[in-house]
Amino acid sequence: MNSLDNFILIGFPYAALCVFLIGSIWRYRSTKFKFSSLSSQFLEGKELFWGSVPFHWGLLALFVGHMSAFLIPRGVLAWNSHPARLLVIEIGAFIFAIAVLVGLINLIIRRLSSDRLRVVSTKMDYAILGLLLLQVITGLWIAYNFRWGSSWFATVLTPYLWSLLTIQPDILAVSALPWTIKLHIFGAYLIVFLIPFSRLVHFLVVPIHYIWRPYQRVIWSWSRTDVRNPKSPWSIKRPRNN
Amino acid sequence: MDIRAQVSMTFHLDKCIGCHTCSIACKNIWTDRKGVEYQWWNNVETKPGTGYPRKWENQDIYRGGWQKNGSGEINLRGAGKKRGLLNIFHNPHMPVIDDYYEPFTYKYLDLIESPAMDDQPTARPVSLITGKPIDIKMGPNWDDDLSGTPDYARKDPNLADLSAAEQEAMFQLERMAFFYLPRICNHCLNPACVASCPSGAIYKRGEDGVVLINQQVCRAWRMCVTACPYKKSYYNWHTGKSEKCILCYPRLEAGHAPACMHSCVGRIRYLGVLLYDADQIQDSASDDESQLVDRQLNMIMDPFDPEVIRSAQANGVSDSTIKAAQQSPTYKFVKEWGLALPLHPEFRTLPMLFYVPPLLPVMASLSEKNTEQADKADPIAKIWSDKWLYDTSTEELWGTIDQARFPLKYMASMFTAGDEGKVKTVLKKLMAVRIHRRRVTVGDIDDNKAETALKEAGITAEMADDIYKLTSLAKFNERFVIPAAHREQAIEMLDFAGDTKGSVGFGFTEKPTRGI
Ligand code: SF4
Ligand code: SF4
Secondary structure (H helix, E strand, C coil), X not given: CCHHHHHHHHHHHHHHHXXXXXXXXXXXXXXXXXXXXXXXXXXXXXHHHHHHHHHHHHHHHHHHHHHHHHHCHHHHHHHHCCHHHHHHHHHHHHHHHHHHHHHHHHHHHHHHHXXXXXXXXXXXXXXXXXXXXXXXXXXXXXXXXXXXXXXXXXXXXXXXXXXXXXXXXXXXXXXXXXXXXXXXXXXXXXHHHHHHHCHHHHHHHCCHHHHCCCCCCEECCCCCCCCCCCCCCCCCCCCCCC | CCEEEEEEEEEEHHHCCCCCHHHHHHHHHHCCCCCCXXXXXXXXXXXXXXXXXXXXXXXXXXXCCEEXXXXXXXXXXXXXXXXXXXXXXXXXXXXXXXXXXXXXXXXXXXXXXXXXXXXXXXXXXXXXXXXXXXXXXXXXXXXXXXXXCCCXXXXXXXXXXXXXXHXXXXXXXXXXXXXXXXXXXXXCXXXXXXXXXXXXXXEEECCCXXXXXXXXXXXXXXXXXXXXXXXXXXXXXXXXXXXXXXXXXHHHHCCCCCHHHHCCCCCCEEEEEEEEEHHHHHHHHHCCHHHHHHXXXXXXXXXXXXXXXXXXXXXXXXXXXXXXXXXXXXXXXXXXXXXXXXXXXXXXXXXXEEEECCCHHHHCECCCCCHHHHHCCCXXXXXXXXXXXXXXXXXXXXXXXXXXXXXXXXXXXXHCCCCHHHHHHHHHHHHHHHHHHHHHHXXXXXXXXXXXXXXXXXXXXXXXXXXXHXXXXXXXXXXXXXXXXCHHHHXXXXXXXXXXXXCCCCCCCCCCCCCC
């Protein structure tokens, strides 16, 4: 255990989490206008398909995979107890990771090759793309070289992450992991750290509520049944949509 | 009955001269910014033509509007909860900037700052997006006045219903006719844009029905761009937000007409309140295609009916708004006179902008075979050549409509979802008004004939006079009957007056209480 490990595995994750939480809330409240996915499909629509679609769906699957190893490690281990099932999950994850990689490369090429897109790209956009690329490559590398990650994630990383969350950091097991894995872990924290400063915020405002909302939305300045009712008193209560 | 108020528009197409003043007025006020240079919340198209964005009416390409499914319900053609969320990473039917045009300017400074040379300096076109020189491929109205007919007019999606022979006839040089179609957002009753927005950023204002996009909530999922069948929701590529016509609501609230309407040179535009029954929205929008226009018009209620008034009051519609509805020019055109029709009702968004279809391109000339008519032609009919004539005579009452050089089918595909009868009814009325007024002012038509014309068109002489007056003589206050905005309520959309009410005088930013 050295100070670098302490920084990467204890100090930085806490810093990243704080920055992410405080930064996102602050940004949502102060610069709400900038909370946008900043889609560039309008300027270039065709190539985007081969970038954005495999990238996002792949990432979604990988995210769910990582989260389930984190949240239900026992379930994952039980599933993996059968070699065929383990193979299915590992190969599945690998394919999704390849999809992300392909998507990401397409996105990068697309962004660099189009004059129009360069106009709407910020330095942070490039930084995020590079970081994600590094993350996918290390992830693939790890999955290939340090096999059956879904199992050792559940046994090594999950306890570590929980120890972080319960503020009793225990990095004994994790600090023994090879540097590529540490790089991957660090990359993950870095991404979390950067969320409030980049377009990544859009994943915080995924429009789930659309599913149960009625299609049409009509907004009145005041409750329309009360506004003309002489009996409704003047009140300090804010109108619903204010 | 759930009576609500809607600020609604009527455009009288016979009067539009295609000057684009409306578009410029709008651009100068609202879209003279980075990211929206290409957006024309008001645009004027030549019909036949492909319009802006190109072929916007063709929903096989853009998948806008609602469609009726097997079980008789309607769903969004290219968006909605399932389709929208599944396609959120890439929206397959969204128009891209090239479907509109790449905004450009010219390097005017080069004209002045160029050093002395053998050749004249030129101002090269540069893209307003990249700032680099471009070859301009497209502008917002490059099909104006039928220019580039083979590329534009011939590809008008409304021609799909016409036979090859009919199309040929339409585009014979001597017969060619066109009219202008100014378009803004229709502020629909069943807006596809609102329904498609995953963030819930788009909403309809209850008080006046204006459809707006909350810029703070929009997250660039860009579904509205696809869903609006009129392509009146646009994507701002710079800010990553969608924007659309706001019906100049700040002007409306101050009692001014929207800029496009105020500046309209042809005075074709009318604005007024309609009271409608919101309970019927769903059913009306889901009915059979042939019923759509009637159902929509049936939703609009008589503002003099005591029951309607009572229901409106119970719904919080203010008396000033009800009064405005009673004087509304839109109500007269749409309901009283039955002259105005919605644009593309088959998109099922229940658009609240109504058009009086143009009579002039329809009636202006007769076919060459009709020589009998040519012999009898009125002296003021201007003869073009031996066979072709520009005829406005009234020898044969409706003959010109039936032999229209501009196929009624085309009009029907635009305004009545294919029902030629409805278009004809309107055109007959318009013609009857002309015949009637000609009897009054010129006097070369005998009374009998004029009366027959009015009777057959289903209007009275008084109505014809009223139509004539509102069409050609109306002053500003008759064309725009703007309901009071009741800003004392409207302001609370933004700020809550109660916040400051309990405080003391001016200048306190915190509660004036004692202690720390
Ligand atoms: S015209 Fe389009 S943008 Fe306007 S309200 Fe209707 S659907 Fe929405
Ligand atoms: S200003 Fe009026 S007359 Fe001119 S193009 Fe616009 S709608 Fe037509």
